[in-house]
Amino acid sequence: MTEPAQAADAAAPRWDTIVAGAGMGGLVVAHELAGRGYRVLVLDAADHLGGVASRLELDGLALDAGAESFATRGGAVAELAAELGLDGDIVAPNVAGAWLQLEDRAVPLPKATLLGIPSSPLSQDVIDAVGWGGALRAYADRLMPVLKLGKDDALGPLVRRRMGARVLDRLVAPLAGGVYSADPEVLDVGTVAPGLNNAITRAGSLSGGVALVLEERAAAVARGDAAPSNASKPGSAVLGIRGGVHRIAERLVERAREHRAELRTGVRVATAEPVEAGWRVVTEAGEALEASSLVVAMPEAQALRVLGGLDGFRELAGSPAAGGAGGVTVELVTLVLPEGAVQGDPRGTGVLVAADVTRIRAKAMTHSSAKWSWLREAAAGREVVRLSYGSGAGAPATEGLSDAEAAELALADASAILGTTLPAPLASARVRWEQGQPSSVVGARARQQALRAAAAAQANLVLVGAAVAGTGLAQVVPDARQAATGIRREAFAVPGTPWTADVEAELAAHEAEVAAQDAAAQQTHAAEDAASEPRSTETGTHRGEA
Numbered sequence: 124m125t126e127p128a129q130a131a132d133a134a135a136p137r138w139d140t141i142v143a144g145a146g147m148g149g150l151v152v153a154h155e156l157a158g159r160g161y162r163v164l165v166l167d168a169a170d171h172l173g174g175v176a177s178r179l180e181l182d183g184l185a186l187d188a189g190a191e192s193f194a195t196r197g198g199a200v201a202e203l204a205a206e207l208g209l210d211g212d213i214v215a216p217n218v219a220g221a222w223l224q225l226e227d228r229a230v231p232l233p234k235a236t237l238l239g240i241p242s243s244p245l246s247q248d249v250i251d252a253v254g255w256g257g258a259l260r261a262y263a264d265r266l267m268p269v270l271k272l273g274k275d276d277a278l279g280p281l282v283r284r285r286m287g288a289r290v291l292d293r294l295v296a297p298l299a300g301g302v303y304s305a306d307p308e309v310l311d312v313g314t315v316a317p318g319l320n321n322a323i324t325r326a327g328s329l330s331g332g333v334a335l336v337l338e339e340r341a342a343a344v345a346r347g348d349a350a351p352s353n354a355s356k357p358g359s360a361v362l363g364i365r366g367g368v369h370r371i372a373e374r375l376v377e378r379a380r381e382h383r384a385e386l387r388t389g390v391r392v393a394t395a396e397p398v399e400a401g402w403r404v405v406t407e408a409g410e411a412l413e414a415s416s417l418v419v420a421m422p423e424a425q426a427l428r429v430l431g432g433l434d435g436f437r438e439l440a441g442s443p444a445a446g447g448a449g450g451v452t453v454e455l456v457t458l459v460l461p462e463g464a465v466q467g468d469p470r471g472t473g474v475l476v477a478a479d480v481t482r483i484r485a486k487a488m489t490h491s492s493a494k495w496s497w498l499r500e501a502a503a504g505r506e507v508v509r510l511s512y513g514s515g516a517g518a519p520a521t522e523g524l525s526d527a528e529a530a531e532l533a534l535a536d537a538s539a540i541l542g543t544t545l546p547a548p549l550a551s552a553r554v555r556w557e558q559g560q561p562s563s564v565v566g567a568r569a570r571q572q573a574l575r576a577a578a579a580a581q582a583n584l585v586l587v588g589a590a591v592a593g594t595g596l597a598q599v600v601p602d603a604r605q606a607a608t609g610i611r612r613e614a615f616a617v618p619g620t621p622w623t624a625d626v627e628a629e630l631a632a633h634e635a636e637v638a639a640q641d642a643a644a645q646q647t648h649a650a651e652d653a654a655s656e657p658r659s660t661e662t663g664t665h666r667g668e669a
């Protein structure tokens with residue numbers, strides 16, 4: 124295939140790589156390749172770049188429209204942020220902790236739990252949350268026949284069987300919805316609680332298994348082998364970026380453009396097919412574009428719409444996705460409230476709403492200005508709260524409402540949660556996210572593998588993003604970087620020759636040379652431009668950009 128930025132050849136496609144989808148997955152690949160001299164074209168259907176990691180402007184504040192933090196696990200996101208010059212802006216959320224909203228009261232989330240499953244069902248904070256009856260039912264887990272768990276068991280049925288509906292509805296469902304946007308009925312125990320299967324087998328009960336996992340995690344933290352767990356304060360194993368996580372995506376865009384990548388918004392890719400020189404994509408508007416390699420970086424359903432005509436993908440398109448047909452719709456309603464609207468931070472950094480609460484329709488509320496000090500500072504007295512609707516099971520409660528009605532509902536819910544009558548917001552925004560099923564549902568890992576296998580069967584096609592890497596920036600970022608390395612190697616490799624450290628060094632030297640030639644060519648163009656009439660350069664034209 125074509126080497127990066129090869130001299131113009133009439134038969135060669137204009138682009139080395141087309142990236143379809145400009146969420147964090149697609150942008151990481153674009154940045155990695157453009158920085159090494161590849162000619163990259165990025166296409167996104169939305170009117171903005173960044174996908175779920177994009178910016179929301181509200182009342183003069185720059186907020187996150189979707190993702191607002193990243194898991195510290197693996198360190199890949201912080202590493203990327205540092206490379207992008209944001210190392211000084213990596214911040215931890217405030218440690219006030221989260222609360223649990225019950226029908227008639229709110230309580231701090233119990234401390235010793237694993238995704239809401241208590242290790243000590245009779246501890247006071249668990250009794251406060253589920254009542255004496257619920258706690259005694261949960262304790263029955265210790266008295267039941269020894270538990271041996273099948274490998275792929277779903278979380279909901281397991282918790283209901285061993286600890287009863289109260290623990291499931293009041294503790295596990297809110298955490299599952301808040302953390303994974305998923306119904307516990309379809310969450311895969313092995314994915315959301317690694318090590319629990321094994322610990323249950325050793326302990327013989329669910330609470331005993333949870334206790335073992337928590338002990339082992341605490342020991343790993345003490346040894347310095349793991350970041351502090353979020354068991355005692357949900358949210359503490361995550362970090363954010365001063366100014367918002369969307370700044371990472373925006374830096375990736377800036378850097379990619381500096382390296383002459385072209386990024387277009389408002390361009391929906393309709394189909395993709397292999398051609399002799401690589402790949403041809405056709406946009407919904409009918410434009411055909413060709414590149415030596417193609418990166419598809421969109422949620423599963425959209426990816427299958429684009430690739431569903433190809434062997435391997437056709438079968439997947441015709442079979443239901445993991446966790447059931449369709450994806451998950453989440454709506455976020457953000458309110459900026461006037462100064463003095465909230466006294467102190469009565470519910471810490473936010474609240475998860477128990478599944479059996481009927482008077483509040485939101486699934487969770489983040490008190491964003493209490494969670495992030497940078498936002499409290501920027502808000503200068505105003506308060507920012509973000510309410511989430513929809514947690515995997517069914518349509519969000521905001522479905523069918525106008526924006527004004529959704530904002531009214533959010534204000535009423537926030538008032539109920541904060542225990543006060545909030546004044547009218549200064550501004551509000553509603554953002555809808557339609558995503559694939561989270562990677563934590565039963566069957567998702569097999570589905571991801573099947574998608575990867577279908578892509579691997581095609582030359583010069585790579586899938587990145589949550590559809591194959593799993594939900595969350597900590598999954599998507601390292602996977603996309605690895606994918607970019609794969610593309611570079613595939614472009615350079617001589618078929619049948621093993622990939623060795625020497626070849627890797629040759630590739631790096633080659634890319635450095637190409638990048639230097641590229642920079643020199645750019646300078647020459649700039650000098651020519653300065654000396655002649657102004658003209659728009661190919662890479663300086665970013666159509667339809669938000």
Ligand SMILES: Cc1cc2nc3c(=O)[nH]c(=O)nc-3n(C[C@H](O)[C@H](O)[C@H](O)COP(=O)(O)OP(=O)(O)OC[C@H]3O[C@@H](n4cnc5c(N)ncnc54)[C@H](O)[C@@H]3O)c2cc1C
Nearest residue numbers: 144146147148168174175190191192392425588589595596
């Ligand atoms: C509301 C919400 C909050 C979240 N919060 C967090 C968080 O705090 N921390 C965290 O780590 N993770 C969070 N996640 C998960 C995380 O944001 C995602 O896993 C990750 O951002 C996915 O990145 P991606 O590149 O795979 O996809 P996306 O960000 O979904 O990007 C896909 C892009 O593809 C484009 N696209 C789709 N179809 C086409 C087409 N046919 N042609 C061209 N373009 C197309 C879309 O417009 C979109 O821009 C959250 C998710 C949601 C929904």
